[in-house]
Amino acid sequence: xxxxxxxxxxxxxxLIVTKEGKRLGIVQDVTFETRTxxxxxxxxxxxxxxxxSVNLEKTAEGETLIPxxxxxxxxxxxxxxxxxxx
Numbered sequence: 001x002x003x004x005x006x007x008x009x010x011x012x013x014x015l016i017v018t019k020e021g022k023r024l025g026i027v028q029d030v031t032f033e034t035r036t037x038x039x040x041x042x043x044x045x046x047x048x049x050x051x052x053s054v055n056l057e058k059t060a061e062g063e064t065l066i067p068x069x070x071x072x073x074x075x076x077x078x079x080x081x082x083x084x085x086x
Contacts, residue, residue, distance in 0.1 A: 006074055016044060018082040019072060024051045025064065027078055041065040042078065054085055 008030060016024040028045035032038060044051060044064040057065045070084035 011042075011074065011078065014074075014076075014078045016042065016066065016078045016080060018080050020082060022050050022082070023048050024066065024080065028063070030068070031065070039068040041068055042071070056085065 011027050011030065014027045016027060018024065025044035025047040027042055029043040030039060031041040031043065033040060041057070042065070043059070044056075044066060047064045051064060057067075059065060066080060067084060070080045071078060072081045073079040
């Protein structure tokens, strides 16, 4: 079984939702560890009021970050496991 790969361009602009269907925002960017290439966070553009109520990490510039390991599916949306956010 081959692993499906996605490019950053395919992720940019996708709507981010929880598996329960709550909207979190739009994918603006991705952060990664430069030595290993490990993906660390998804940077959220236009966070929703719900996203702002969840205690998520922020950059020095105030951008909201979602841990990359909380992603459970990528399709028309980026689906996040809300349990992995807290």
